[in-house]
Amino acid sequence: MTAPLLELRDLAKGFPVRDAIGRRRGAVRAVDGVSLAVPKGSVLAIVGESGCGKSTLGRLALRLIEPDSGQILFEGEDLRTLSPAALRARRRDMQLIFQDPFASLDPRMTVEQAVAEPLRLHRIVPRAQETQRVAELLSRVGLRPELARRWPHEFSGGQRQRIAIARALASQPKLIIGDEPVSALDVSVQAQVVNLLQDLIRELGLTFVLISHDLGVVRHIADRVAVMYLGRIVEEGATDAVFRTPRHPYTRALLAAVPGQGQGPAALLEGDIPSPIKPPSGCRFRTRCPHAQAICAEIPPPLAGAVHRAACHFQDSLPAAPAARETDAGGERLRRLQAYFTDQKQRTGELA
Template identity: 90%
Template structure:
């Protein structure tokens, strides 16, 4: 395993909760003691449902919000110890892509201005070369360079997300964090952007943290996956292992709930995620867990395992998991048709 580009050690962040009159009524521990390692050149996915803290974690990792405790090591250097100025200089190495391409681009800037801004900010190229570099970046993300003079509103969601990616790439970052970068897109456009991200990660040797609730996308592009529930990581490991042999009951429930696997009648997780203001004692998943016992309320389960870890007292004693798998009803015919479809699409793309 290569050296970590990013490492989080016991990071925590709480937000104050106020009542209608603005009085402090406790705190939400949005992220509660998270440790993670992202090796250079790898893709780590952070998955979980709304309110699990995954987006907060992404912002903490870039120090866009300040952590309450813990270390955030970027190439071994603790970002929390940097001065504002040193942090600004570091920022060119790390970029964030947001979910909503309609909100993340300034409507008053042309595409060229938006993509050139980080070039100028970090002094990447001399002014004279800006236009050319913007053109390169746009073609890199599959947009015609002539589009540089256009305004964001002239583009579709998928094209805007490509512009946001070009902007993120402009400063030649080592790390990109994508917070639900394809969730707002229609499935055919989502596939285009997923393919683009995969190409960029491979060709540029990027390290990528993908924050997502979409398990299919995660399975498709992540090397490792961390599953979060109510501010804590409950399972982490190589993607194929976590999906193929999930060890935490929550991961199992999450995988089983993905539609399209032909087991619509599998037992479902009951209830909603509890309020993070007053999370359950011990294991936070115990209130919804079909295997919970008295011990789970008393002790926080430790992370156990090597390489593939899970925080569950009874992970050794669970019944075999229902493994996440789509039903392959289309079979060989569909696979051949899809291959032919992709082939012909590419051939026509080359001609155009």
């Protein structure tokens, strides 16, 4: 296994909770003792439902918010020990892409200005070469360089997300963290952007952390997956292993709830996620877990295992997870028809 580009060690962050008149009423442990390693050139997905802490974790990993404790090792160097100036210089190596391309681009900057800003900030190219480099970056993300003079409002959501990606690539980062980067897009546009991200990751050798609630997208592009519940990692392993043989009851419930698996009514989780202000004692999932026993309320299960880790006292004795059925809707016919979409440029000639 290659050395990790990014390694988080026992990272924790709490936010104060205040009542209506500003008195402190406790704290939310948004991220509570998370350790993860992201090997260079790999894609790690962090999945979980609203409020599980996945977005906070992404921001902590870039030290955009200050952790309460723990270490953030980037190429072996703890970002928390860096001076402000040294941290700023380091930032060119790590970029963040947000969910909402309507909010992440400044409406008063043209595309060229938005993409050139990081070039200038990190002195990537001399001023004279800026226009040229912006044009290269735009073509890299599938946009015509002539569009550089336009304003963000002139673009669709998918095009704006391409602009945001071009901007993230401008400083030639080693690491990109994408916080739900394709969740706001329609499915056909989402497929275009997913394909673009995969190409970029492969061709530029990027290390990518994908924060997402969409298990289909995660399955499609991640090498490894970490599942979060109420601030903690409950399972982590190779994507294929986690999806085929999930070891934590929460992961199983999450996978079973994804619609369109042709399994009819899945065993549904009852209730909502408990309040993170007062999380359950012991295992935080125990209040919704069909397998919970007395010990689960007392002892928080450790994240145990070598390459495929899970935090469940009963991970070795759970009944076998129902195998995800290979729903082959449409089958060979559909695959061949879809092949026309995948490489339609070549096909256009053939069909005409």
